[in-house]
Amino acid sequence: MSRLQAVLARDRVLPLFTPEELPAARRRLTTLQEAGIEAVELTARVPDAAARFGMLRREFPDLLLGAGTILDAETARTFLEQGADFVVGPCLVPGVASACREAGVPYLPGAATVREVVEAQAAGAAVVKVFPGDVLGTAFVRALRGPLPGARLLVTGGVAPTPASVRDWLEAGALAVGLGSSLFGLPDDEWPGCLNSVLTLTRGDAS
Numbered sequence: 001m002s003r004l005q006a007v008l009a010r011d012r013v014l015p016l017f018t019p020e021e022l023p024a025a026r027r028r029l030t031t032l033q034e035a036g037i038e039a040v041e042l043t044a045r046v047p048d049a050a051a052r053f054g055m056l057r058r059e060f061p062d063l064l065l066g067a068g069t070i071l072d073a074e075t076a077r078t079f080l081e082q083g084a085d086f087v088v089g090p091c092l093v094p095g096v097a098s099a100c101r102e103a104g105v106p107y108l109p110g111a112a113t114v115r116e117v118v119e120a121q122a123a124g125a126a127v128v129k130v131f132p133g134d135v136l137g138t139a140f141v142r143a144l145r146g147p148l149p150g151a152r153l154l155v156t157g158g159v160a161p162t163p164a165s166v167r168d169w170l171e172a173g174a175l176a177v178g179l180g181s182s183l184f185g186l187p188d189d190e191w192p193g194c195l196n197s198v199l200t201l202t203r204g205d206a207s
């Protein structure tokens with residue numbers, strides 16, 4: 001089991017954001033580390049995303065930092081060179097899967113159908129991102145677990161950062177949930193409290 005998988009199995013949440021402004025990104029990463037978070041996804045949705053990623057990578061050497069929104073092999077290689085510990089994308093891209101396999105780095109591609117989950121697993125994804133989570137719903141995750149009981153699923157997209165919402169996803173069978181804009185769209189004096197109340201639930205549940 002990779003360190004990422006172990007961390008997801010313990011915390012059951014993966015915080016993710018786009019590092020639009022470096023000082024704010026640093027503050028967020030520091031607060032996340034103080035909460036005991038070990039893995040964070042930074043989405044590549046800004047100009048200079050890879051250079052920013054490399055800078056934050058060097059400043060936070062103890063965090064597992066993943067590159068998100070990776071849609072082609074060349075971009076994947078650029079982020080891997082910058083020290084990405086894992087790579088995430090909204091859907092499976094075979095060239096990205098190969099680049100991650102060569103680098104020995106986990107790849108978590110998005111999937112929105114049973115077939116896409118199976119194809120992602122066949123491409124080597126130990127954890128598959130179910131995306132967009134809020135569109136697919138908990139019933140989709142529950143239904144997937146029938147034919148694919150061993151699937152490790154990271155539900156991402158529109159997941160509300162509350163204990164009740166996260167509990168619903170975990171009870172449906174998700175390994176973990178990604179918390180993005182719903183968490184980091186909250187004011188800076190609110191999101192850490194929300195995250196901590198979710199972690200109180202998930203760490204209490206993790207066994």
Ligand SMILES: O=C(O)C(=O)C[C@H](O)[C@H](O)COP(=O)(O)O
Nearest residue numbers: 068069088089090157158180181
């Ligand atoms: O692009 C990727 O690789 C990602 O993992 C990001 C997610 O797909 C969502 O965009 C996050 O959605 P919110 O939690 O609703 O903000």
